[in-house]
Amino acid sequence: MEPDVAFIEKFLAREESDALLDRIRSESEFKQNQINLYGWKNVPRLEAWYGSWDYPYSKGVALKAAPMPDYLQVVIDRIAAAGFGAFNAVLINRYRDGRDYISPHSDDNYGDAEPTIPSLTLGAARPCRLAKMITGSKLDKSTTVEFVPGHGDLVVMRGRTNADWQHWVPKTAKPVGERINLTFRNKSVPET
Numbered sequence: 795m796e797p798d799v800a801f802i803e804k805f806l807a808r809e810e811s812d813a814l815l816d817r818i819r820s821e822s823e824f825k826q827n828q829i830n831l832y833g834w835k836n837v838p839r840l841e842a843w844y845g846s847w848d849y850p851y852s853k854g855v856a857l858k859a860a861p862m863p864d865y866l867q868v869v870i871d872r873i874a875a876a877g878f879g880a881f882n883a884v885l886i887n888r889y890r891d892g893r894d895y896i897s898p899h900s901d902d903n904y905g906d907a908e909p910t911i912p913s914l915t916l917g918a919a920r921p922c923r924l925a926k927m928i929t930g931s932k933l934d935k936s937t938t939v940e941f942v943p944g945h946g947d948l949v950v951m952r953g954r955t956n957a958d959w960q961h962w963v964p965k966t967a968k969p970v971g972e973r974i975n976l977t978f979r980n981k982s983v984p985e986t
Contacts, residue, residue: 920963
């Protein structure tokens with residue numbers, strides 16, 4: 795059984811990808827957050843969160859929401875126009891080099907058992923791996939599937955992928971350039 799993943803190469807053309815990467819580098823306020831795993835440690839990447847709600851993850855850590863900039867709304871609209879759904883928030887992870895990574899995890903589904911989570915890569919190509927969960931967070935590594943999205947490529951996790959699989963970007967000792975990844979989320983937020 796394979797995960798339900800669409801891999802769209804060159805979702806954004808080179809010029810669009812370059813312009814978006816430049817905008818994110820110059821305007822996003824990345825933070826070096828900390829997580830409590832056997833003591834407080836730096837998250838091994840930089841993060842920025844845009845949307846209308848604070849984004850809680852892992853042991854009480856929450857990213858504070860920043861208003862959605864127009865240049866990110868354009869990407870959200872483009873994803874919707876491609877038929878992948880409506881989104882109202884984006885998490886940007888900045889992997890400065892091969893030492894930055896993200897461990898196996900599933901994205902929060904906000905009550906949706908079959909969420910669609912688009913993921914756009916800018917900059918250097920890095921492997922994104924998925925493996926099926928056996929129980930809890932234990933993975934069956936024999937089911938590992940790998941995608942290597944490059945500059946402007948979109949990976950869309952759909953259906954039961956987020957419920958039944960975990961995904962990660964491993965660290966590497968190989969020389970690799972900076973990778974910026976945007977994952978798009980949707981959550982109904984009560985009006986105030």
